[in-house]
Amino acid sequence: MKLKKRYWTLIIALALPLTFAGAHPMQQFSGRSAEDAASRQKIAEDFSEALIVAKDNYAGQIDFNRLTKSSILGMLETLDPHSGYFDREEWEKFQNEQRSRYSGIGSTIVPRNGKVYISAPFEGTPAHRAGLRFGDQIIEINGESTEGWSSRQVADKLLGPEGTRVNVKIRRLGAAEPLEYNIVRGSVPLPSITNYFLGPDGVGYIALLRGFNTTTYKELKDAMDDLRQQGMTSLILDLRDNRGGLVEQAWRVSNTFLYSGQKILSMRGRPGRFQAREIDAYNSTPVDLPLVVLINRGSASASEIVAGALQDHDRARLVGENSFGKGLVQTVFTLSDNSGLTLTTGHYYTPSGRLIQREYSGRSFYDYYLQRGDKEAVQKTEEKLTDSGRKVYGGGGIDPDVEIKFPASENELLQTWIESVFEFSRSLVAGKISGLEEFKIDRSANHRHRLRPGDYVVNDKVLAAFKNFLGTHKELKGDLARVERDAAWLRVRIRYEVATAAYGQEVASQVSLDGDPQMQRAIKEIPQARVMAEDIRRIRAQSRGGDVRKD
Secondary structure (H helix, E strand, O other), rough: OOHHHHHHHHHHHHOOOOEEOOOOHHHHHOOHHHHHHHHHHHHHHHHHHHHHHHHOOOOOOOHHHHHHHHHHHHHHHOOOOOOOOHHHHHHHHHHHHHHHHEOOOOEEEEEEEOOOEEEEEOOOOOOOOOOOOOOOOEEEEEEEOOOOOOOOHHHHHHEEEEEOOOEEEEOOOOOOOOOOEEEEEEEEEEEOEEEEEEEEEOOOOEEEOOOEOOOOHHHHHHHHHHHHOOOOOOEEEEEEOOEEOOHHHHHHHHHOOOOOEEEEEEEEEEEEEOOOEEEOOOOOOOOOOOOOEEEEOOOOHHHHOOOHHHOOOOOOEEOOOOOOOOOOOEEEEEEEOOOEEEEEEEEEEEEOEEOOOOOOOOOOHHHOOOOOOOOOOOOEEEEEEOOOOOEEEEEEOOOOOOOOOOOOHHHHHHHHHHHHHHHHHHHHOOOOOOOHHHHOOOOOOOOOOOOOOOOOOHHHHHHHHHHHHHOOOOOOOOHHOOOOOOOHHHHHHHHHHHHHHHHHHHHHHHHHHHHOHHHHHHHHHHHHHHHHHHHHHHHHHHOOOOOOOOO
8 A cells, every 4th residue: 555655656746847838738739730620529529428428327426527537647648657637726736836835834744653743844934933843743723633634634734725724733742731823824935955055175065856946046046156155165966856847947957067058958759749959058157166966766857957967068976876767848738627738748868869768668657657677678778978978878867977875774764763763852852851951942943053063962872861762662663672783873863853853854954964875975976076077177278278277
């Protein structure tokens, strides 16, 4: 059941990327031949007749909206894994995501031990202004008990039109009685960049994790301006699990680092129906800092365009895992009832001519989305060359220059410890763990804080308290015998939860990077990225007859 749920989550996530604003379908059909018009008319009549037969003869009641939606989805599934249909409600949500915002109270919620909790209200949102905190258990919404509810059910009740009210009752450790909040829903921003900071030795880090939306380029520019003022001399751009988004924003991000005239991507589709295009950079003074890009199996479409362009021009060192391989041009059609259709109309190619799209024919969409059987189904025989002559391959996503697989043990550790660590951290920040009162946090998260090495350090004393906590809470999942063995992971995770309570999820994500092998390797690749950046400067200076500038 969990695997099936994950499969459909992937379908929804990866159906969205790389969309253009498209014309109404009937405008696309104008000017067609009489034969085409007759063919379209017959299709419409056949579909209508099928609906009428079902209406007149089916034994039960018919939900025409559901029937129509399933019919369209069934049709699209015969084409490819990424063409999709969204009813009016889904379409509105999709468009809000593209605009980098939604309407609700503005907080991350998490399911833990059969209950649903506030994890991290976003800065400046209704939840943050109201005073909701990490660890608050949501027990009622608008007078309805949430007992037995999933986090999805809770989220659906918290979402709603801007300006409407929602009554939320929570149980907070340390409070004698439940607390009640009457919150006015508001417009909640969903920025593409979830966090950025300056690390040691002038290494900047930008987490572009939430998709390429209308504000992505501006967010990147603002983050880089801030980091350069702080003294950034090199940059790690994190595109891991970035599912994609607007290709125009992918072009702008790539253009930030590439010189005018360098190709960023090309698009090819059905002859006579899709105009082939090549999109170049136009930047005469791009950012030329040493650059490392992190990618993984969740990096798709727009993020692959950026990674592929930077790799083909030897502009960045790529670290991590092979990307997802989603390179289909999707045109957006708004239908007459304000529902939406995303239809594949072409393919994306990197500057060297590599096809990004991974093979999906001859296998189930289930296997395709979960990337099962790729070794047999995906043959990377399309050899191309980067600007410096390095071999790269197309037809199956973007391969990193340095492959560092994320530890397979991470999922097992999360499953083993996530709930007991959360409960311990909840008690810790509530001041309920004897001898560790300095961890008590009795305020809303300070999102503007810059994390310091000495903030909420999890030492041996904290681990001993955690072990004692497990011994007195037998209902929690956790193996006392494994605490010492998993101590390094537990230290990072407990500190992450406490930092989330103190500073919000965005700042706390910096804690997770301390134990992240891909991030640590990215830092080690900075010298090689510096050599690549200097080589580009040298070549361009020689072509202009100028001098080479050093960092």
